[in-house]
Amino acid sequence: MTERGATLGPGATIGILGGGQLGRMLSVAASRLGFRCHVYEPAANPPAADVAHRTFTAPYEDHEALAQFAKGVDVITYEFENVPTAALDLLESIVPIRPNRRALAISQDRLSEKAFLRDLGLATAPFAPVDRAADLDAALADIGMPAILKTRRLGYDGKGQARITAADQAGAALAAMAGAPAILEGFVTFSHEVSVIAARGLDGRVACYDPGENVHRDGILHTTTVPARLSMAQQTDAVILAGRILNALDYVGVMGVELFVTPAGLVVNEIAPRVHNSGHWTQNGCVIDQFEQHIRAVAGWPLGDGSRHSDIEMLNLIGEDVARVPELAGRADTAIHLYGKAEARPGRKMGHVNRRLPQPLNAPPMSPRGR
């Protein structure tokens, strides 16, 4: 098969599956490089529509709309990994999808993802598939408690998960899966979580941003701080590990790789085949941010320079946090990023801010990795 649009020139059009804030920021980044974006999103008035050249509002089951969308673009990427397989099959018959289907398939299924990582020789939390009650008993016996039961597919930000701390919670946990295939994961004792935002170009080159340190609240990312607390060796490990994942998948685009820092080394928590909330700091810490890096990759451009010029703390604005904007807007060194969402529902990501941290005294102008 001849791949269309190997390298995109000015005026080319990029299709984005998903119209949330990630799509919005991808579209903005694409505009910087002279591209237009068409957005496909089932929900009405998505955040990305404000900055897209065209928006398709249709379900992923509408094959006519999907075909029309695919025919109008030179390449398709996504901000959302849970696009149905049939839709992807149709789209891919018309135009290339980057990152590729394998990355999507693996990350759509927690079990496939964990197995893929284990097969690469990377450390993960202990895990076992759970399709029925007997599986869960065996898995709990094997992995121990506390453990966490998760649906294999379609969960994010803490949804579709049940914690099991005692044997009598197993039944309720399984019931919470509503019959969906599940995976039991053991807990990992870690000191903190970091993530590597890694990119791989069409030419196979890999580039990683400096790892960021993540703090979650109520299962949702709260802050990412860069640089993360990592030794030089840990940083090198993190980058090599991310590179192995991207190479193994022949990946093109940006990926978020979440890692637990443990005394025994780095443990991969999960991967996301897209730009990632923990990479938003790059908008104000680097010349080329994760959104442009992703667009460069899917457009077949060389990757950009992702070196960090500033130390940043990214803070998510969740739900009513957005009421803090007037106060935050008056702060020096704070850059505000809002998603244009009208309603501030609890748990809804409304925006984020990137705060430039004071440079440590006597630091060289370009902070080296680590601190």
Add this chain to the structure above:
Amino acid sequence: MTERGATLGPGATIGILGGGQLGRMLSVAASRLGFRCHVYEPAANPPAADVAHRTFTAPYEDHEALAQFAKGVDVITYEFENVPTAALDLLESIVPIRPNRRALAISQDRLSEKAFLRDLGLATAPFAPVDRAADLDAALADIGMPAILKTRRLGYDGKGQARITAADQAGAALAAMAGAPAILEGFVTFSHEVSVIAARGLDGRVACYDPGENVHRDGILHTTTVPARLSMAQQTDAVILAGRILNALDYVGVMGVELFVTPAGLVVNEIAPRVHNSGHWTQNGCVIDQFEQHIRAVAGWPLGDGSRHSDIEMLNLIGEDVARVPELAGRADTAIHLYGKAEARPGRKMGHVNRRLPQPLNAPPMSPRGR
């Protein structure tokens, strides 16, 4: 008159007159703050349409379209100062225009602009109005040669101008004005040109970016380098001078102030009541760039932190320069900004690049003003 939309909240809509690259980058900046933009532009397929929520394609004489545009937005700003007065009257009867009409009126007319600056006590090139041949003779006798005859209105990037180096060129220069009211300007002996990108908020606060040093080619801006070669005293003068202009106009938004550096002090070349090509470096040199600063001001937000974290050289990509993009895309420390224009006509601004300059050895992390 009660002013609508004094401070805009999330989901508000900003109207932009003019759909070129400045409108494109303003719309992107507005999206970061959670706003939508509607663009009004007579030409079809303008660059800003790719990232606008809605685009009106109609002439400035179409009062029905203008009214519809104005009714759909909370405030109007512009990327283009030569909007006809009748159109502005109509728009302003519906919704506030920021920066205000006085700033527009002054900058639409080179003579008004020079007179305004002189009345503020600022140094300008010597000038005289030229409405007929006799005026030109008198003005040439007064100002001397070489001099430059310019139409009072509607000229930019070297268009509508005629240089006079000998008396026998006067007739041809006047003919080149095609009967339009003109102004004769004397030359200023200067070592280099700098510009100050200044901003003033709705609350009257003024903030200036570090001055950039401009080099023109064929009458079009070629590079802006920051920091500019200026003494501390010159820098202070530049900032104070810009502040006086903005305060005198009760200005709200970003203004570009071009200055000649002469042994006798700073001479104002011209002012532009909008974001300015010589401020594009701020996209990669500051946390808050000129586009966001302008949006913050017209939205009634506090101004952002425009301190410079990096030294930058901005290079315009004019016409066929855009063919350099594949090579430039591979350079570290170079950020590319393209405007999505399909055709690379000579003299057409297709994009620009911002290159981070190496930090001077032993410089503090945040470069102070000057060098």
